[in-house]
Amino acid sequence: MKETRLKILQYITGIGLFFFAGTHLIVSHLSSGEPASWESVSDRAASAGWLTLYLLLLTFGLYHGLHGLRTIILEFSFPNYAVRVLDWALVVIGIAIFGYAAYIPISAF
Amino acid sequence: MEAVHDVVILGSGLAGLRATVEAARVSNDELDIAIVSRVQLMRSHSVCAEGGTAAVMYPDEGDSLELHAWDTVRGSDFLADQDVVSLFVEESPKEIRQLDHWGIPWSRRPDGRINQRPFGGHSFDRATFAEDKTGFFEMHTLYDRLQKHARVTRYDECYVTSILVENGVFQGLTVWDLTSGEFFLIRGKALVIAAGGACRMFAFTTYSLSATGDGMAMAYRAGLPLKDMEFVQFHPTGLVPSGILITEGARGEGGYLLNNKGERFMEKYAPTKMETAPRDIVSRSEVTEILEGRGFSRPDGLDYVHIDLRHLGADKINERLPLIREVAIKFAFIDPIEQPIPIRPAAHYCMGGIHTDIHGATPVEGVWAAGEVSCMSLHGANRLGSNSTAECLVWGKITGEKAARYVMGQKSLAPIPEQKVQEEEKRLFEQVGHGDGSEDVFVIRTELQQMMDKNVAVYRNGPDMEVALDKIRELKKRLEHVKVVDTSRIYNTNLMAVLETTNLIDLAEIIVLGALTRTESRGAHSRTDFPNRDDVNWGKHTLAYYTPGQEHRFDYIPANITMWQPVERKY
Amino acid sequence: MQELTFKVQRYTPGQDKEPYLQEFTIPFTEGMTVLDGLIYIKEKVDNTLSFRSSCRMGICGSCGVLVNNFPMLACHTPVEELKTDRIEVKSLPNFPIIRDLVASLDLLFEKHKSIKPYIISSDIREAEEPTAEYVQSREELESYVQFAYCVKCGLCMAACPTVATDALFLGPQPLGQVYRYCTDRRDMGAKERFHEADSPHGVWLCHLAGACSEACPKGVDPALAIQLLKRAMVFDSMRLAKKRQPVTLAHLPVESKPKIEVPEFTVK
Amino acid sequence: METEVASSEKPHLPNRLGVKGWVWAGRYTLERYLYTLHRLTGLGLLLYVALHLGANGFRLGGEESWTSAIDFLTNPFGRVVEYLVMAAFAFHALNGGRLILQHLGYTLGKPKPPIYPYVDSMRRRRPLTWVMLAVIVALAIYILVEFVT
Numbered sequence A: 001m002k003e004t005r006l007k008i009l010q011y012i013t014g015i016g017l018f019f020f021a022g023t024h025l026i027v028s029h030l031s032s033g034e035p036a037s038w039e040s041v042s043d044r045a046a047s048a049g050w051l052t053l054y055l056l057l058l059t060f061g062l063y064h065g066l067h068g069l070r071t072i073i074l075e076f077s078f079p080n081y082a083v084r085v086l087d088w089a090l091v092v093i094g095i096a097i098f099g100y101a102a103y104i105p106i107s108a109f
Numbered sequence B: 001m002e003a004v005h006d007v008v009i010l011g012s013g014l015a016g017l018r019a020t021v022e023a024a025r026v027s028n029d030e031l032d033i034a035i036v037s038r039v040q041l042m043r044s045h046s047v048c049a050e051g052g053t054a055a056v057m058y059p060d061e062g063d064s065l066e067l068h069a070w071d072t073v074r075g076s077d078f079l080a081d082q083d084v085v086s087l088f089v090e091e092s093p094k095e096i097r098q099l100d101h102w103g104i105p106w107s108r109r110p111d112g113r114i115n116q117r118p119f120g121g122h123s124f125d126r127a128t129f130a131e132d133k134t135g136f137f138e139m140h141t142l143y144d145r146l147q148k149h150a151r152v153t154r155y156d157e158c159y160v161t162s163i164l165v166e167n168g169v170f171q172g173l174t175v176w177d178l179t180s181g182e183f184f185l186i187r188g189k190a191l192v193i194a195a196g197g198a199c200r201m202f203a204f205t206t207y208s209l210s211a212t213g214d215g216m217a218m219a220y221r222a223g224l225p226l227k228d229m230e231f232v233q234f235h236p237t238g239l240v241p242s243g244i245l246i247t248e249g250a251r252g253e254g255g256y257l258l259n260n261k262g263e264r265f266m267e268k269y270a271p272t273k274m275e276t277a278p279r280d281i282v283s284r285s286e287v288t289e290i291l292e293g294r295g296f297s298r299p300d301g302l303d304y305v306h307i308d309l310r311h312l313g314a315d316k317i318n319e320r321l322p323l324i325r326e327v328a329i330k331f332a333f334i335d336p337i338e339q340p341i342p343i344r345p346a347a348h349y350c351m352g353g354i355h356t357d358i359h360g361a362t363p364v365e366g367v368w369a370a371g372e373v374s375c376m377s378l379h380g381a382n383r384l385g386s387n388s389t390a391e392c393l394v395w396g397k398i399t400g401e402k403a404a405r406y407v408m409g410q411k412s413l414a415p416i417p418e419q420k421v422q423e424e425e426k427r428l429f430e431q432v433g434h435g436d437g438s439e440d441v442f443v444i445r446t447e448l449q450q451m452m453d454k455n456v457a458v459y460r461n462g463p464d465m466e467v468a469l470d471k472i473r474e475l476k477k478r479l480e481h482v483k484v485v486d487t488s489r490i491y492n493t494n495l496m497a498v499l500e501t502t503n504l505i506d507l508a509e510i511i512v513l514g515a516l517t518r519t520e521s522r523g524a525h526s527r528t529d530f531p532n533r534d535d536v537n538w539g540k541h542t543l544a545y546y547t548p549g550q551e552h553r554f555d556y557i558p559a560n561i562t563m564w565q566p567v568e569r570k571y
Numbered sequence C: 001m002q003e004l005t006f007k008v009q010r011y012t013p014g015q016d017k018e019p020y021l022q023e024f025t026i027p028f029t030e031g032m033t034v035l036d037g038l039i040y041i042k043e044k045v046d047n048t049l050s051f052r053s054s055c056r057m058g059i060c061g062s063c064g065v066l067v068n069n070f071p072m073l074a075c076h077t078p079v080e081e082l083k084t085d086r087i088e089v090k091s092l093p094n095f096p097i098i099r100d101l102v103a104s105l106d107l108l109f110e111k112h113k114s115i116k117p118y119i120i121s122s123d124i125r126e127a128e129e130p131t132a133e134y135v136q137s138r139e140e141l142e143s144y145v146q147f148a149y150c151v152k153c154g155l156c157m158a159a160c161p162t163v164a165t166d167a168l169f170l171g172p173q174p175l176g177q178v179y180r181y182c183t184d185r186r187d188m189g190a191k192e193r194f195h196e197a198d199s200p201h202g203v204w205l206c207h208l209a210g211a212c213s214e215a216c217p218k219g220v221d222p223a224l225a226i227q228l229l230k231r232a233m234v235f236d237s238m239r240l241a242k243k244r245q246p247v248t249l250a251h252l253p254v255e256s257k258p259k260i261e262v263p264e265f266t267v268k
Numbered sequence D: 001m002e003t004e005v006a007s008s009e010k011p012h013l014p015n016r017l018g019v020k021g022w023v024w025a026g027r028y029t030l031e032r033y034l035y036t037l038h039r040l041t042g043l044g045l046l047l048y049v050a051l052h053l054g055a056n057g058f059r060l061g062g063e064e065s066w067t068s069a070i071d072f073l074t075n076p077f078g079r080v081v082e083y084l085v086m087a088a089f090a091f092h093a094l095n096g097g098r099l100i101l102q103h104l105g106y107t108l109g110k111p112k113p114p115i116y117p118y119v120d121s122m123r124r125r126r127p128l129t130w131v132m133l134a135v136i137v138a139l140a141i142y143i144l145v146e147f148v149t
């Protein structure tokens, strides 16, 4: 059951995001100090822990967001043959963004 | 335009759906079956059936087929054909089990087996029920099951205007598709008529608005005789003022009937059975109470008595009679847990119908009839509650099977009755469809209904019915000058009302003529000028024949007595 | 309240390009329903008005319309309940208009059919030639009977925001019936129906807007059925579902009570 | 003439609400509008993520380019956007939690034969939903206070 499995992932990534994105947001937007300064950013990029968190966050966020987007697009009465095209398009977009976005922190590691 | 099918089923009530499923089943989906209904299939009047379906399910707990047969025969005031009754009691338990296997939510006993409740005139608790929505659940179980059969073509909202028969052979139906406005012919090799009853000729009735006796009237005009039309059942508990039914199950579960003094008046009329006496008796008792001043009066004349459920308690009412509670709150602003419900007798069932043999076959080759539209005669002069849904299932099955087997015996189609179709289309859209008439169909219909309520009701008498007859003939004349304002062919309910009213008036005439001739009181036909049953002269069925351009012709055939000779009917 | 102002949607194909609202003023009588109002208009004011009705007791499901911007059964709505004397009646949204207040529900019926809404039995012989009834406990009955209350009126479909955009979405009524049948112990067809519900326009396009349950006039609660269906499907796809025992037939009790007496036959 | 075919042939007027129905459809209470809000916040967050990832590219240009880009965050408009993202996240996260639970049938109660007047499962659980909304609002206010100070 393909759709069911995809949706289970949507839930799991949702729960994951709750923690990862939550931490990320609190650390980088709410904590005192200058979380977004070049130093802080570079510091975090140098730590394996933070790097893992970022990559997980990125994976989960991309899956969750793009699957969510897919759901909405499907609702415009997407016929079945077009769904496959859509799916592949989203996969390609997802991988491209992932490659680009993962390269940045990894390159600084 | 025309459509061709093997078997055509007219009507999608319990009988029609059951027949369709059976025809598809016995033919292994090889026959091309059409089901035609003036409403969307699952909206048929049968969904209103509330109380239960009679069947002998517990022979080891005291019930027996003979007992069910005896109750039915006695209930019918000894007019039922007893061979028909025998077949019926044997088949109905099978139908209960069949529906169980098809998914109906029958109410259950604590041990997980099917529950049954007491019903009027039955000596054993044998009304199988699904809460108080029995007909509804049966309909939807059958409708759902129908979805399994791929070769069934459905004609939802197609109003059949005539049944075409030539030289005693079925040709087809002329149909007006309400949603597209098309008028066309459906040809078929066999027809099952399951088009329901006709009590919408009364104003205060439990019937759906769509049950206007079309099937009976069309069959009659096609040359099929109608049997025992004068027997119209009045249900004792129609909710005031709408006429919506308060199920007999409410009394079966222990509800009391009370007059304005708070007395359980059934003590006087049926001391052993009390509230669960047969319907004709309870209805007469209520009318007597009201006439003798022990009812409650209303300015609109709908005087009433009470049915009191309070002592049953909230739990039992919510579990066993949820629909009754909902209906009472919605339509009378009364919660039966806290207040008694105002009720009075309401026109409820046509014992009469298309004359058929024991297997539902009509005198025309290739045509069967089942359900309320037919009269085999199972109910005689008075139907027992819960026997009708059972009848629909039993004869739905029988006729569906017979029709399918008939067609599988390599029958050919009758030739196209080109001319008849054209004439019918003309009758509909040209003759009736003019806007310059002087009469309003809704006025005519209301006058008919009010007159029937007044003159052809629970108690009848000669002079009243003479007045009724005159009125009917007057209305019939006036209907010829009716105006149809609506000019569209699509969903023209104005024109539809004209067709319905034509049918109702024809049937009303037959009812009144039959009732006038029958100079006795039997079952639901109760004449104050002839208060006794007359087995010597009237132990027979009335048959009415259509004779174009002339008076209706009446004939009589004896009731088929195979088990019990008539005796006095006491409860 | 003495008088009611009805604003009724009118549209006759071939005559009108667009639906429009027509205003009628009619007398109020106590206990009258929206359907009574429409019937009054039809019979006394304008014979050309078209709408559906049959049972007039809220059980046949014919008369679904949009009353003051909420889907309702016209016959099941006493005017008093609306708490206003201005009543706007339109045909159900998300369904094509046939004429005036009459909407085409064909799409609903087709979708309903597509989910195999009937008992799929493992023992075909017994299912078609019953020998006895199946036993069903109270809990088993209660697990589905609420969903069997559905009158197929389509109000839920008119309410659902996903149906509003997606013509292919199965929708609350069919999905609710998927669960109704899958959870019935007499049925063994869960897999087949899960397959239908797993399509891109199936159960996962329900985002729990809850409007379906809010609009449902018969207390069916399709939203609940759908969420329970999702759970069943999630468990099934993760192979966590418990295996269900097939139903058992009722056994005849050992003891039997004496028969009630029947009068002797008097004809031989 | 089969109805399946005929239905598509008949010239009936389509009457689908379309996207308009997400925004306003009639007198519905809470959940139908939470649905819209969840969707809006989801899309908003996705948009933000996209921009955010794009902006991250400035890091490749070294400290200077990053700092100038990040300056945006300190101007009032940037602050408002940042706040909205935080608030949207708070809503989407908590409501998402509710949805996950309820989509799987939890907290909704068991089916039972309806008793008139009918109360559906959503309505029965609505108090919980209101509590959730209250928490979201409290969070949003808390974040606002944090932001201002």
Ligand SMILES: Cc1cc2nc3c(=O)[nH]c(=O)nc-3n(C[C@H](O)[C@H](O)[C@H](O)COP(=O)(O)OP(=O)(O)OC[C@H]3O[C@@H](n4cnc5c(N)ncnc54)[C@H](O)[C@@H]3O)c2cc1C
Pocket (backbone or CB within 6 Å): B010, B011, B012, B013, B014, B015, B016, B036, B037, B038, B039, B041, B044, B045, B046, B047, B048, B049, B050, B051, B052, B053, B054, B134, B135, B158, B159, B160, B161, B194, B195, B196, B197, B206, B207, B208, B210, B211, B213, B214, B215, B245, B247, B348, B349, B370, B371, B372, B373, B385, B386, B387, B388, B389, B390, B392
């Ligand atoms: C309120 C109420 C409660 C009842 N409760 C019980 C009960 O508890 N137990 C019991 O045993 N009996 C009960 N009955 C009686 C029983 O319900 C009916 O006798 C039975 O349902 C009739 O079913 P039917 O299939 O013969 O016809 P119906 O259900 O009336 O169906 C008639 C069909 O014919 C179609 N039709 C009619 N005219 C045309 C036309 N011109 N063109 C096309 N189609 C047409 C209609 O669309 C419909 O589909 C009750 C009756 C009423 C009124």
Ligand code: HEM
Pocket (backbone or CB within 6 Å): A010, A011, A013, A014, A015, A017, A018, A019, A021, A061, A062, A064, A065, A066, A067, A068, A069, A071, A072, C206, C207, C208, D038, D039, D040, D041, D042, D043, D045, D046, D049, D092, D093, D094, D096, D097, D099, D100
């Ligand atoms: C914080 C944790 C999050 C949780 C718990 C969560 C939960 C959910 C859930 C359960 C859904 C499915 C809703 C439905 O099908 O009805 C959903 C949809 C969605 N989410 Fe999230 N989400 C979270 C974060 C995010 C983030 C960070 C984004 C942005 C990238 C996002 C974007 C979306 C989108 C676009 C949808 C589709 C909305 C729709 O179908 O209406 N979510 N979310």
Ligand code: SF4
Pocket (backbone or CB within 6 Å): C149, C150, C151, C152, C153, C154, C155, C156, C157, C172, C173, C176, C212, C215, C216, C217, C218, C219, C220, C221, C222
């Ligand atoms: S679930 Fe409720 S609203 Fe939907 S069709 Fe069934 S009865 Fe009507």
Ligand code: F3S
Pocket (backbone or CB within 6 Å): C159, C160, C161, C162, C163, C171, C172, C205, C206, C207, C208, C209, C210, C211, C212, C213, C222, C223, C226
């Ligand atoms: S309204 Fe629609 S989105 Fe789901 S809960 Fe009901 S089906």
Ligand code: FES
Pocket (backbone or CB within 6 Å): C052, C053, C054, C055, C056, C057, C058, C059, C060, C061, C062, C063, C064, C073, C074, C075, C076
């Ligand atoms: S007329 Fe039957 S539900 Fe309204």
